[in-house]
Amino acid sequence: MTSNNEIHLWKHTWQQVDTLDRDRTLILIPTGAMEQHGPHLPLDTDIFNATAISESVARNFIGSEHSVLLAPPLPWGTSPHHLGFPGTISLRNNTMQSILTDAISSLLPHGFYRFLIINGHGGNAGILTATISEISHDLGISVPALSYWQMIKQTLIEIGESPIGGMGHACEMETSLMLHLRPEIVRMDLAIKEMPNELTQWSCIDFRAGGPVGIPLDFRRDSKAGVMGDPTLANASKGERIFLDATAAITSFAKEFFALDKSALLKKS
Numbered sequence: 001m002t003s004n005n006e007i008h009l010w011k012h013t014w015q016q017v018d019t020l021d022r023d024r025t026l027i028l029i030p031t032g033a034m035e036q037h038g039p040h041l042p043l044d045t046d047i048f049n050a051t052a053i054s055e056s057v058a059r060n061f062i063g064s065e066h067s068v069l070l071a072p073p074l075p076w077g078t079s080p081h082h083l084g085f086p087g088t089i090s091l092r093n094n095t096m097q098s099i100l101t102d103a104i105s106s107l108l109p110h111g112f113y114r115f116l117i118i119n120g121h122g123g124n125a126g127i128l129t130a131t132i133s134e135i136s137h138d139l140g141i142s143v144p145a146l147s148y149w150q151m152i153k154q155t156l157i158e159i160g161e162s163p164i165g166g167m168g169h170a171c172e173m174e175t176s177l178m179l180h181l182r183p184e185i186v187r188m189d190l191a192i193k194e195m196p197n198e199l200t201q202w203s204c205i206d207f208r209a210g211g212p213v214g215i216p217l218d219f220r221r222d223s224k225a226g227v228m229g230d231p232t233l234a235n236a237s238k239g240e241r242i243f244l245d246a247t248a249a250i251t252s253f254a255k256e257f258f259a260l261d262k263s264a265l266l267k268k269s
């Protein structure tokens with residue numbers, strides 16, 4: 001297998017990595033979480049989904065003039081609001097920021113400058129925004145970050161059968177994606193509907209239309225079983241649509257990103 005066909009950075013030798021054309025190489029960094037996802041989904045749901053979508057994007061570039069590679073996915077995210085459930089592992093904000101900054105500052109001197117963070121956990125969004133801002137300031141490089149569901153809002157509106165509040169956590173969306181990608185691990189017999197107890201009408205949590213006010217959650221307090229939404233409406237065909245549309249949208253972004261000149265991404269010195 002040539003280095004152009006192997007999408008996982010960690011399966012290359014350093015000499016294969018060294019042959020990569022820096023201008024035509026994009027390194028994806030999947031981020032997610034290791035946190036409770038109700039009685040029916042595994043703890044690694046978020047990082048699994050982010051990694052699967054990242055791999056699918058990378059595969060779209062095999063055989064093209066560009067190489068898209070995955071850095072090792074970051075299995076943990078910031079999940080303090082899920083720590084009331086056993087098995088959840090949460091990083092502190094500054095730990096997550098340090099890991100991402102260290103990964104990029106390691107690869108930057110090797111000549112790589114196109115990075116993209118592909119996030120699978122809503123609770124990471126705030127720290128990712130802060131992190132890429134600090135990286136831009138401290139390392140002088142613009143690293144975009146996206147959460148896959150934000151790329152496909154229209155898709156989610158079209159396929160969603162639940163009212164707003166039904167796509168929040170371990171919900172219609174995440175369960176559908178898991179039913180498409182890993183049906184054998186989903187316990188649909190245990191899936192329960194838990195619509196959010198909205199603290200106010202302005203702070204609703206939903207992947208389609210979140211409220212404008214962010215109020216920190218505590219899933220032990222705010223849910224019974226760790227669900228926010230309606231996973232009973234999930235199915236594999238919705239999951240396939242989410243997966244394909246997210247892959248297509250992020251691939252489209254990656255193509256535009258490749259068209260940006262190096263000077264547009266690095267700070268003027």
Ligand SMILES: [Zn+2]
Nearest residue numbers: 045046170174
């Ligand atoms: Zn999740």
